[in-house]
Amino acid sequence: MNTSTLKYLLILLVFLVPNSVLADDFHYVNMIVGNRAAGLGGAYSAVSDDPSGCYYNPAGIAFAPEMSLSASVNVFGTSEKTYKDVLTRVNGGKLDWKQESSSLLPNYFGVVRKIGRGRLGLSYAVPDSTHRRQKQYFKDIATVYEDNPVESYLIHINDSDKEYLFGPSYAMSLSDSLSVGATMYFYYRDMEIIRSQLLQFQQGEHYFINYYKTRKDRGIKPILGLIWEPYDTVAIGLSVSQTIILDNDTHTTDIFRETISGGFTLVDGQEYDFSDTDSIHFQSQDQDNKEDYPWSGSLGLAWFVSPSLLFTGDITFHGSEKDKESVVNFALGTEYYFSRNLAWRCGLYTDFANTDKISDGDTNQKENIDVYGLNTSLTLFHKLSNITMGVSYGYGKGEAQMITDSTLIQDAEIENISFYLSAAYKY
Amino acid sequence: MRTRINVVLFILIFALLTVSFVFAGEGRRRLSALDENYDDQSDLEAEISFGRDLAARILGNYTLLDNVGVNHYVNLVGNAVALYSGRPELKFHFAVLDAGECNAFAAPGGYVFITRGALDLMENEAQLAGVLSHEIAHITEKHIVKELNIRGADDSITAGLANLIGGSTDTMRKTLEQALETAADILFNRGYKIKDELEADQIGILMSAVAGYSPDGLKNFLSKVKHFEPEDATYKNKEHPMHMVRLETIDQTIKINGLTQNLNATMKGRFNEHINP
Amino acid sequence: MPRKTLMFLICALVVPAVVSAYDLYVKSVKAPVYAMPDTASGLMVTYEKGTKLAGVENKGNWHMIRVKDGTGWVYRFLVGDKPPLNAEENDALINQYKTFSSKARRRPSSYTAAAAARGLREKRKRFAEKYNLDYKTLEKVEAVQISEAELMSFIKQGIENAHKD
Numbered sequence: 001m002n003t004s005t006l007k008y009l010l011i012l013l014v015f016l017v018p019n020s021v022l023a024d025d026f027h028y029v030n031m032i033v034g035n036r037a038a039g040l041g042g043a044y045s046a047v048s049d050d051p052s053g054c055y056y057n058p059a060g061i062a063f064a065p066e067m068s069l070s071a072s073v074n075v076f077g078t079s080e081k082t083y084k085d086v087l088t089r090v091n092g093g094k095l096d097w098k099q100e101s102s103s104l105l106p107n108y109f110g111v112v113r114k115i116g117r118g119r120l121g122l123s124y125a126v127p128d129s130t131h132r133r134q135k136q137y138f139k140d141i142a143t144v145y146e147d148n149p150v151e152s153y154l155i156h157i158n159d160s161d162k163e164y165l166f167g168p169s170y171a172m173s174l175s176d177s178l179s180v181g182a183t184m185y186f187y188y189r190d191m192e193i194i195r196s197q198l199l200q201f202q203q204g205e206h207y208f209i210n211y212y213k214t215r216k217d218r219g220i221k222p223i224l225g226l227i228w229e230p231y232d233t234v235a236i237g238l239s240v241s242q243t244i245i246l247d248n249d250t251h252t253t254d255i256f257r258e259t260i261s262g263g264f265t266l267v268d269g270q271e272y273d274f275s276d277t278d279s280i281h282f283q284s285q286d287q288d289n290k291e292d293y294p295w296s297g298s299l300g301l302a303w304f305v306s307p308s309l310l311f312t313g314d315i316t317f318h319g320s321e322k323d324k325e326s327v328v329n330f331a332l333g334t335e336y337y338f339s340r341n342l343a344w345r346c347g348l349y350t351d352f353a354n355t356d357k358i359s360d361g362d363t364n365q366k367e368n369i370d371v372y373g374l375n376t377s378l379t380l381f382h383k384l385s386n387i388t389m390g391v392s393y394g395y396g397k398g399e400a401q402m403i404t405d406s407t408l409i410q411d412a413e414i415e416n417i418s419f420y421l422s423a424a425y426k427y
Numbered sequence: 428m429r430t431r432i433n434v435v436l437f438i439l440i441f442a443l444l445t446v447s448f449v450f451a452g453e454g455r456r457r458l459s460a461l462d463e464n465y466d467d468q469s470d471l472e473a474e475i476s477f478g479r480d481l482a483a484r485i486l487g488n489y490t491l492l493d494n495v496g497v498n499h500y501v502n503l504v505g506n507a508v509a510l511y512s513g514r515p516e517l518k519f520h521f522a523v524l525d526a527g528e529c530n531a532f533a534a535p536g537g538y539v540f541i542t543r544g545a546l547d548l549m550e551n552e553a554q555l556a557g558v559l560s561h562e563i564a565h566i567t568e569k570h571i572v573k574e575l576n577i578r579g580a581d582d583s584i585t586a587g588l589a590n591l592i593g594g595s596t597d598t599m600r601k602t603l604e605q606a607l608e609t610a611a612d613i614l615f616n617r618g619y620k621i622k623d624e625l626e627a628d629q630i631g632i633l634m635s636a637v638a639g640y641s642p643d644g645l646k647n648f649l650s651k652v653k654h655f656e657p658e659d660a661t662y663k664n665k666e667h668p669m670h671m672v673r674l675e676t677i678d679q680t681i682k683i684n685g686l687t688q689n690l691n692a693t694m695k696g697r698f699n700e701h702i703n704p
Numbered sequence: 705m706p707r708k709t710l711m712f713l714i715c716a717l718v719v720p721a722v723v724s725a726y727d728l729y730v731k732s733v734k735a736p737v738y739a740m741p742d743t744a745s746g747l748m749v750t751y752e753k754g755t756k757l758a759g760v761e762n763k764g765n766w767h768m769i770r771v772k773d774g775t776g777w778v779y780r781f782l783v784g785d786k787p788p789l790n791a792e793e794n795d796a797l798i799n800q801y802k803t804f805s806s807k808a809r810r811r812p813s814s815y816t817a818a819a820a821a822r823g824l825r826e827k828r829k830r831f832a833e834k835y836n837l838d839y840k841t842l843e844k845v846e847a848v849q850i851s852e853a854e855l856m857s858f859i860k861q862g863i864e865n866a867h868k869d
Contacts, residue, residue, distance in 0.1 A: 049455060063455055232454040307458040337458035383457040383467075383578060385586045466786065480837060484843070487836035489846065498848060503858045506850050510733040510859075513781045515753065516789035522845040540847070552862075567781060607835065630781050633765060636743070636778060637736065639863060684765070685744030694862055 005194070026367060027157030028296070028318055030128040031109050031232030032375060034069045035388050035422040039377035041347020043314040044301030045229065050424065051110025054123035054169040057239040059182030059225035061112045061119045062171035064204040070425050072272075073108040077101075077418030079130065084411040085184055086121055086402050090140040091148045097402065099157065107420065121183070128163040147203070154198045165221055170217025177229040182222065189217040200293075212253040217291065219245040237300040243293040249425060250289060256281040280336040287312035294319035294326070300402060308337040324354040341379065347375040358399040369414050377420075388422045400422035432639040465572055469517060469579020474569070477577045478536025480603070481610050485524075485532050485540055488615070492523035492543055500701035501559070504552060505539055508560045508638045512567045519566075521559065529652060532614050535572050536700045546702055552694035556638065557645030561631035568630060571613065575606045605690055621672075628673055632655035641693050643685035646677045718812040728757040728767060735783060738775035741766040748776045753788055 029042065032308070035051030037044035048060020051071040079101040083092035090263045100124035110123035119263065133415035134157035141150040155407035169180025193213040200206050257280045296319070302312040320326040358365045377390025394416040399409050465474070492498060498521075507522035512519070517537035524530075524542045529678065531541040539562045543553075549555050565571070613619060619627070628645065636642040680686075730751045739745040741763060748771060751757065757778070758770040766777045832839060 024675075235455070304455050307456060310457070335457075340458050343457070343459065379459075382586055383470075386459070466784075483832070483837035483842045484835060484836040485843070486841040491841050498845075499732065499850075502850050506855050507859050507862070510855075511782060513731040515731055515785060516791055518791040518846075519846065520845050522848075564781075604831065606834075625712065629765060634781065637732075637782070639859070670755075683742070685742035685842045687744050692850055692862075694865065696865065697862065699764050 001093055001424045002091055002271070009271070011104070025291075025324075026355055026369070027351050027354045027371065028316075028327065028354065029371075030130070031075065031077065031126065031351070031418070032157060032373075032392060033073075033125050033127055035108065036120045036335070037346060038039065038073070038392065038420060038422075039345030039388065039390050040312055040335060040376055041331045041373065041375045041380070043300060043312045043331035043333040043347060044222050045225070045314050045350070047238050047303035047310070047312050048225070048227065048233040048237060049302070051106060051112045051121060051123060053171075053181075054063060054110050054112070054121040054183050055108070055125050055127075055223075055226035057227060057237045057300070058121065058169040058171050058183040058223055059179045059227040060171070060178075060237065061121050061169060061181060061238070062173045062179035063227070064112045064114075064119055067319055069113075069423060071108065072106060073388075073420055073422035074105070075102045075107040075420045076277075077129070077416065077420050078382065079132075079414065079416040081132075082413045082415075083400055083402050083411070086410050087138060087153075088142045089138075090142050092142075092144075095138055097134065097143075098136065099134045101130045103131050104131055105161075105162075108422075110297075112169075118170055119181075121169035121171070122182075123164040123165075123167070123169065125185075126162060127165060127211075128161065129332060130159070130161050130353040132159040132161075144178065149200055150199050151188075151202045152198075152200045155375045158194045158195050159192070159244055160287075162189070164188045164190075169223075171225075179211045179227050183220040183225075185223065187217070187219040187221045188247070189215070191215040199206040204271050208255075210253075210255045213251065214252045217245050218247040219243060231305045235301070235302040235304070238298070239300075240297045242295040245290040245293070248288055248290045250287040251285070252287065253284040255283075263273040278325040294321040294324060318354065325353045327352050332346070343381070344381045345375070345377045345379070347392075349373045349375070351396070353398065358401065358409055360409070361407055363401065363405050365401045367398060367400035369396045369412050371396030372417070373416070386419070386422060386424045388424075390420045392416070392418045392420070428529070432684055434450075440534060442456055465569055465578060467579065470577075471579070473577050473579040474572050475517070475536035477572075477603070477606065478534045480567075480607055481516055481534035481571075481614075482520075482536075482538035482540075484607060484611050485534060485538075485614070486508040487545065489524040489526055489540070489542075494523070495600075497523055497591060501541065501546075501555070504555050505559045505563070508556050508640075509537075509563055511634050511638045512560075512563050514567050516557040517566070519563065531558055531562050533565040533571075534568065534610075534614075534658070535566060535577065537566060539563060539566070542676070547697070549693065550651075550693075551644070552698040553635070553692060554648040555646030555698065556635040556640040556643070559630060560635040560638070561627050561645055564627040564634060565623070566632035568623070568626055570619055570627070571610050574620070574623075575609055577606060625676050627674065628676055632677060632680050632686070633684060636686045636689070639689055639692055641690055642681050643690065644693070646674060646681070649674060649677070717851070726759045727785060728769065728778075729787045730755045730757065730761040731788040732780060732782040735778050737769065737771060737778050739776060741768075741777040745777075751778075755782065756787075759783075780796070781794045 003074045032038045032042045033055050034042075034044065036047070036050060037052045042056075045057040045060075045419035046057070047053075048057040051061070051064075051069055052073075053060035053064070064233065066215050081101075083097040083100045085336045086097045087095040089095060098149055098180060105126060106123065106124075107126050107129075110121060110125075112119050112121040114120075132154060136155050138153040138155075139151065141153055143149055165185040166188075167182040167183060167185040169181060170178055173179045188348065191214065193211070195212075196208075196210040198206065198208050210230035221243045223239055223241040227235055227237045229235045257398055296316060298314050298316040300312060301315040302310065304310055311334050312330075314330070316329045316331070318324075318327045318329075329352055331347060331349040333345065335343060335345045337343045349372075351373060353368045353370055355366040358368050371394045375390065375392045378386050379386050379388040394414070396414040398412050398414075400412040401408065442596070457587055499525055502521045505519055509517075509519040514537070519537040519539065521539045521541070523546060524540050526542040527544045529544045530549055531545055533539050533540070539559055541558060541562075545558065546555070549558075632642055632645055635644055641683070720766055731752050733753055733757070735751045735753075736743075737748045747790065757767075760768040760770060760775060762768075762780060764781050765863060766781050768775050768777055831837070
């Protein structure tokens with residue numbers, strides 16, 4: 001086997017540690033936070049008048065009608081990402097990559113209480129949580145040499161990534177029609193990536209890699225908000241926020257073992273020497289690389305048509321950062337009360353990728369998948385409490401380049417479904 | 428996808444235009460929070476139970492007037508007005524407090540107290556009916572109940588599920604002790620919210636008028652209190668600080684609602700018969 | 705979600721939003737209905753307690769309601785959105801609270817929960833002492849009974865003498 005063959009084979013492998021190992025940094029709306037807000041598709045920056053307002057637009061909690069309110073949301077979310085036709089079998093058939101993610105967790109808890117002239121809020125939010133797994137086993141994968149295909153190929157991925165926000169909010173009314181508010185969230189991100197793969201070639205060579213990475217980010221996310229009600233039934237909301245990472249710990253460990261001699265290859269940006277047959281390669285390193293996030297701004301409009309009917313819409317802009325393109329997302333929501341005890345909400349939202357469209361001929365491009373979502377929920381009210389059951393569905397199609405240094409482009413698909421159950425009280 | 432979004436947008440805009448002609452907006456408050464009547468059986472129990480405690484609290488502070496005839500007469504006038512209170516589920520009780528100050532109190536659940544000092548300032552039954560119906564209106568409009576959020580236990584399935592999901596309980600609510608002290612503070616010191624006071628004036632006047640009394644009763648009494656300013660005139664000073672605004676509101680209420688009937692129905696003779704025999 | 709279902713759900717929003725009439729019940733002994741929200745506009749009809757009315761809109765202290773030949777206006781505090789209850793039905797209820805302050809009024813049914821009530825009663829007793837709650841005098845106040853006949857004759861006498869003073 002000559003060097004070029006080896007290179008091809010290894011290139012085939014290294015997408016296992018693709019150019020971004022982050023769970024999903026390509027999108028901003030990975031999970032829709034909140035109770036009523038979720039039902040409205042996240043179009044909440046002009047409404048915002050309950051505990052989930054702390055997250056969307058803290059100025060809104062000044063309008064919270066009750067003395068005190070609390071809300072908690074539990075979410076069961078599943079997501080499936082499919083990269084089409086990544087591998088070619090010996091018989092010409094194509095094989096997809098499938099990654100599944102699911103998580104069950106409290107997604108939001110917040111309380112709002114009247115303090116003096118304003119409202120004080122305290123909230124906890126999980127804007128992103130994934131536990132992605134891939135367990136696939138392939139047979140007879142074609143290589144450039146017909147006489148030495150990959151006989152068996154095993155891949156295991158077990159990634160988990162959670163973002164947490166926790167902190168106080170304060171809002172007050174400056175006049176009957178104007179309120180301002182601020183939230184100071186403490187930000188914490190906990191990521192763990194475990195990936196391993198084994199390849200067995202027909203002529204006896206094998207290749208094994210284990211990749212382990214942990215990353216912890218600590219920072220702050222201040223949110224400033226303003227709500228103006230030019231009319232009794234119309235509200236305009238504006239909120240601005242930015243995640244600022246103050247401290248980062250990243251630790252990476254790679255282990256390879258291969259029985260192929262000669263050549264170099266790139267794995268995760270590092271060049272490794274494979275001239276030593278039958279060797280075990282081990283590398284462990286600690287890094288401190290703080291990720292930069294762009295600022296975001298949301299402009300929302302809410303129309304309280306009647307006590308039973310509400311329409312709301314948001315436009316959210318995320319600025320550009322060195323490896324992120326700017327994004328504009330949209331959300332539309334409506335709420336209808338069938339009676340005092342039963343309300344229905346429906347929301348549409350976009351979750352566009354913060355990456356460029358993939359162009360032909362280039363290599364190592366980030367995946368670009370635009371997601372569209374639909375949310376619907378029912379809320380039952382009873383005196384001091386209410387419960388909400390909701391479902392959220394998101395679907396997106398796009399393209400990805402899964403193979404390092406290859407110009408091949410794969411179609412990619414994301415499908416998210418989540419169910420949420422939440423409760424709110426006034427007291 | 429694009430055409431689908433266009434269709435959805437079109438329908439949303441159509442819906443907006445259609446409904447905008449149907450509704451006059453009432454702002455941000457949603458239906459679930461509007462018109463909270465606090466009117467299920469457990470709320471009523473809580474209201475009566477709390478009102479009894481508050482009434483006992485008032486009677487702990489004052490002495491009941493030891494005059495069966497006067498108390499009976501005030502009950503007759505009060506009940507005659509309370510027939511038009513719209514709260515037939517309550518039994519109204521009226522009592523005269525043996526105090527020289529000019530004051531009146533209402534406790535939720537149907538308890539109304541008036542001081543001897545206030546009675547002494549009155550000239551006729553229409554004035555008494557006016558003051559009593561003002562106090563009744565505080566009860567029917569549930570001013571204290573709403574301000575302190577006095578509600579019955581919520582043992583619905585919704586509440587039970589909400590507790591399970593959210594892990595919260597009713598213990599977050601104010602204790603009875605706190606609520607009772609706050610209510611006593613409203614009655615004895617800081618007074619009702621201005622909005623509530625003016626609402627009680629409006630409803631009180633309409634109520635006594637529909638019961639057949641001269642609509643000028645409350646107004647004449649308040650005008651009299653204004654000129655009569657002893658040190659302890661709490662009916663004016665503490666509880667009702669906005670004398671002029673109140674009199675103006677009363678005038679407006681009489682005018683807007685066309686209260687031109689029974690102007691002479693003051694029942695002065697009967698009043699004197701019972702109060703100043 | 706299929707497009708048709710989505711369309712249906714969104715259209716379903718618009719239809720119920722247009723419906724507007726609501727139920728009202730007379731909760732006072734009587735409820736006069738006027739031609740305009742103004743008692744000088746002329747009395748159209750007087751409804752008795754318990755009568756079900758169809759409300760059209762609420763404006764200030766008035767509800768516009770449907771009457772035989774069009775619409776009329778009634779004071780909002782004379783009507784409510786639920787049928788009237790009787791105070792007598794709540795008597796048992798009030799007695800239940802009285803058991804805490806007076807043994808004499810305890811009814812047989814309340815003995816079943818006597819053990820539970822004892823703790824509560826003692827707690828309330830301490831509470832009553834601390835805040836100087838005078839239940840004894842309150843019971844005196846509650847004991848004043850006005851019979852319906854007496855009240856009606858009092859009102860009738862008032863109407864007859866209204867213009868004599």
